[in-house]
Amino acid sequence: MTGHLFENVKILEFGGGAAGPLGTRYFADHGATVVRVESRVRPDFIRLLRYTPGDPAGFDGSHMFAMVNVNKLGVALDMSHPQAREVALRLVDWCDVLAENFAPGTMAKWGLDYDSLAARKPSLVMVSTCLNGQTGPDRNYPGFGGQGSALAGFNHLTGWPDREPLGPYGTITDSLSPRFVALLVASALLYRERTGKGQYIDLSQVEAGIVCLSENILTFTTRGQVLERCGNRSRDAAPHGVFRCAPEGDDTDRWIALAVHDDEDWRTLRAVMGDPDWAKDPRFDTVEGRLAHVGELEACLERWTMTFRAQELAERLVQAGLDAAVVWNFAELLEDPQLAWRGHFREVDHPVIGRHLCETNAMRFSGVAERQFRPAPCLGEHTEYVCRELLRMSAGEYEELLAAGVFR
Amino acid sequence: MGQSVQLAGNMNLAGFRILDCTEEPGYLAGKLLAELGAEVIKIEPPQGDPGRRRGPFIGDTPDPELSVPWLALNTSKLSVTLDLADSKDRATFLELIGTADAILETAGAGACVGPLAHALDEVELRKANAGIVICRLSPFGTTGPYAERRGSDLTVLALGGNLYPTGNPDRPPVRCCLPVTHFHGGIELAVATVFALWGRSTLGMAQTVDVSLQECLTIPNMTVPTQYPFTGFTGKRVGGGFRGAKAFFRELWPCKDGWISFALRGGPARNPGIQALVDYIRECGMAAPALERDWKNYNHNTISQEEVDAIQDALGAFFRTKTMDELFQVACERNLLLAPALTAREILASRQLAARGFFVDIEDPGRGLVLRYPAYFALTSLGAACIRRPAPRIGEHNELVLRSLSATRDRT
Structure with a gap:
């Protein structure tokens, strides 16, 4: 085991929420120094999610903030202060990558737009990510992930045909965009290593979501067909769905996900069920037949699944070689043995929240050391460290700026 | 770096050669890497990648060159066909591996390793190219208690915790009709590849990377599962809405011709938008007493369910009088946090996307078609x-790539 992948990479981050900060987390989890710039004057909105006035935890009690921003350092800098820009420029001089996810124009308002910064530092890699991108008539549209999911088409495609268009849980563009940020920044670093040149990256979260859903677009442009949400059914397989299992105590929300991919799977399922009379119906022998009578098939199958506890049924089906799973709720997810095997959930000790779990990405590299995880910064927790140790400010200069109210 | 035959000019990954042995869950990875400038060669069996046989097809007749899902996510790649059971093709494959920087593969349902690993073990692979980056995407990872277990979009969603909370409370958990696990996993596989290339270059060592789709699907729950020990919230489905400290809020609303997303979420970033919407409703002559309150200091954690219901009744009545387009235009003009749930038809008609040149007509002379696609996933200086060539036909680049191999042979 040698070092961490990004141990010599320095990232400066402005912005808030999850879509930007989860992108830099990839680098923080692999050893990069990530400095997050925030301000008490306008706190990151996810610091306020459960905030009520008078909360003794102040801006440091947000679980979501703490879980998103693990492994980063935090600086408080009031960008509306006349001396703040000078400090920000010194941070830019220090960093390799500047990541921001404000509304378009915010960085420019502070004189921190790419053109100004690149003139000073041509090797800078800068990424801006917002919902609609940095240009175009609707660039200032102020959406969050919930809006991004709707505009990219995910909502329309998720849910039941006779119900509202839901979107996958958790505002999906907020979790797709960070992956794109990581990809773009890492490839820009490779380019910079070869050429010495930096670059500017404009990632529209809506556009990136639409690229993932290219099939949605191509289905319309080549077939004139608008794709519609269709519950859990598949065009190619049946049964393919989520079926009710027996209640456990007062929990009636127990489900099994089952995908019968082909006729061989179907024969296996029949054997597991003890080949009941309904399943012998020749209409169900082929995938075409099962798809044509899918409603009846699902109803019959669910009468069988409802007689089992979900975990017991999943074990039977998986044992037989079928593609089936208990639909984990969040409590069960935290106990999942495979996620435990991979060390997906890590525990850190936060000074305000106490011990809590956080997550990491889905990649495991041979030959790189595991990083010891550190809790997310309290607001401004590392201001002095960053100024004195990373920017090499004198004690006098730091005290002067502090007294002037720059570090709020 | 490998010996690319494709000119990628001044692009991030120009000069890198990547062999793409993925099936459906990994298609997006190679597309993104190619669109960043890498030369991505899709290795297919002589009869073509099995994913090419998935419909729907352009023109309704099953044709492996016209599969819509395949065309959607395999743009910008080259295609070379090799029969790995044939000793001559196998030798060519090893030679090709010798010229590549990375090789990607996915494990299909039912196995923790894919066709590549079945044909070639890691020792042979490393013998052919000691420095190559090997990236594997599988449902659960290549080791551990689920390593041998099957997994597909639906069951990986179930075990990643993203299925249970999606849907209506009176119905089963529900998924997106296109495979979001492949999108999360495909991008993650591309990230893993570039991270490993970076590691090879800076730490000076070859990398094997193991990417788990299940793990990709926990992050989209946006930390709510890891908050469970504090909140006790197991992810119960709430339909189109969210829960504040004292009340439940609606998030999806029927309008005149479809659905829109809007919620009474508070906070300094959001309150001005609620005020602007209320002002607009008043201008439209639909003012209601419930809507007149101090929105500047609104906090969704302190408001009662009775108050929320009264406000939402007034909002719901108003939204039903407007179309998706009317409401979105107002949202853009007045900074409202409101968005229509768009279908492909409306996305293709978006003025914002048109202004950015987001859709392009890709000429596909091999198929005699012009196909309109989303052109790019990011703009850079x-x-x-962006898309650099149409999705390849089966074995379209056999000759081109094999010629580059013999040129390499001649040089050495």
Whole structure:
């Protein structure tokens, strides 16, 4: 085991929420120094999610903030202060990558737009990510992930045909965009290593979501067909769905996900069920037949699944070689043995929240050391460290700026 | 770096050669890497990648060159066909591996390793190219208690915790009709590849990377599962809405011709938008007493369910009088946090996307078609990370790539 992948990479981050900060987390989890710039004057909105006035935890009690921003350092800098820009420029001089996810124009308002910064530092890699991108008539549209999911088409495609268009849980563009940020920044670093040149990256979260859903677009442009949400059914397989299992105590929300991919799977399922009379119906022998009578098939199958506890049924089906799973709720997810095997959930000790779990990405590299995880910064927790140790400010200069109210 | 035959000019990954042995869950990875400038060669069996046989097809007749899902996510790649059971093709494959920087593969349902690993073990692979980056995407990872277990979009969603909370409370958990696990996993596989290339270059060592789709699907729950020990919230489905400290809020609303997303979420970033919407409703002559309150200091954690219901009744009545387009235009003009749930038809008609040149007509002379696609996934000061060629036909680049191999042979 040698070092961490990004141990010599320095990232400066402005912005808030999850879509930007989860992108830099990839680098923080692999050893990069990530400095997050925030301000008490306008706190990151996810610091306020459960905030009520008078909360003794102040801006440091947000679980979501703490879980998103693990492994980063935090600086408080009031960008509306006349001396703040000078400090920000010194941070830019220090960093390799500047990541921001404000509304378009915010960085420019502070004189921190790419053109100004690149003139000073041509090797800078800068990424801006917002919902609609940095240009175009609707660039200032102020959406969050919930809006991004709707505009990219995910909502329309998720849910039941006779119900509202839901979107996958958790505002999906907020979790797709960070992956794109990581990809773009890492490839820009490779380019910079070869050429010495930096670059500017404009990632529209809506556009990136639409690229993932290219099939949605191509289905319309080549077939004139608008794709519609269709519950859990598949065009190619049946049964393919989520079926009710027996209640456990007062929990009636127990489900099994089952995908019968082909006729061989179907024969296996029949054997597991003890080949009941309904399943012998020749209409169900082929995938075409099962798809044509899918409603009846699902109803019959669910009468069988409802007689089992979900975990017991999943074990039977998986044992037989079928593609089936208990639909984990969040409590069960935290106990999942495979996620435990991979060390997906890590525990850190936060000074305000106490011990809590956080997550990491889905990649495991041979030959790189595991990083010891550190809790997310309290607001401004590392201001002095960053100024004195990373920017090499004198004690006098730091005290002067502090007294002037720059570090709020 | 490998010996690319494709000119990628001034692009991030120009000069890198990547062999793409993925099936459906990994298609997006190679597309993104190619659109960043890498030369991505899709290795297919002589009869073509099995994913090419998935419909729907352009023109309704099953044709492996016209599969819509395949065409959607395999743009910008080259295609070379090799029969790995044939000793001559196998030798060519090893030679090709010798010229590549990375090799990607996915494990299909039912196995923790894919066709590549079945044909070639890691020792042979490393013998052919000691420095190659090997990236594997599988449902659960290549080791551990689920390593041998099957997994597909639906069951990986179930075990990643993203299925249970999606849907209506009176119905089963529900998924998106296109495979979001492949999108999360495909991008993650591309990230893993570039991270490993970076590691090879800076730490000076070859990398094997193991990417788990299940793990990709926990992050989209946006930390709510890891908050469970504090909140006790197991992810119960709430339909189109969210829960504040004292009340439940609606998030999806029927309008005149479809659905829109809007919620009474508070906070300094959001309150001005609620005020602007209320002002607009008043201008439209639909003012209601419940809507007149101090929105500047609104906090969704302190408001009661009775108050929320009264406000939402007034909002719901108003939204039903407007179309998706009317409401979105107002949202853009007045900074409202409101968005229509768009279908492909409306996305293709978006003025914002038109202004950015987001859709392009890709000429596909091999198929005699012109196909309209989303052109790029990011804009950079070097240029767009955009489609560089149509999705390849089966074995379209056999000759081109094999010729480059013999040229390499001649040089050495």
